[in-house]
Amino acid sequence: MNKQRWRNYALWISVVSQALLLIQLVGHLTGSFDLTDVMRQEVITIVDVALGLLATLGIVSNPTKPNSGGYNL
Numbered sequence: 720m721n722k723q724r725w726r727n728y729a730l731w732i733s734v735v736s737q738a739l740l741l742i743q744l745v746g747h748l749t750g751s752f753d754l755t756d757v758m759r760q761e762v763i764t765i766v767d768v769a770l771g772l773l774a775t776l777g778i779v780s781n782p783t784k785p786n787s788g789g790y791n792l
Contacts, residue, residue: 732770 746752754762 743754747754
């Protein structure tokens, strides 16, 4: 597999979000924990703020990087 693929910001954001969804699903199925609607909204708000901050700082999207093929580190 190409090492450049692992240096992609969008890939890591997707991997982390899928891992969190998997943890939530396993917790729900096993009865270990369940997110209430209020908790879910708080998590969504935190994630939105974090991604907005990363995008504002140019970390998620860096158009000034020369020869960039996308969202690469």
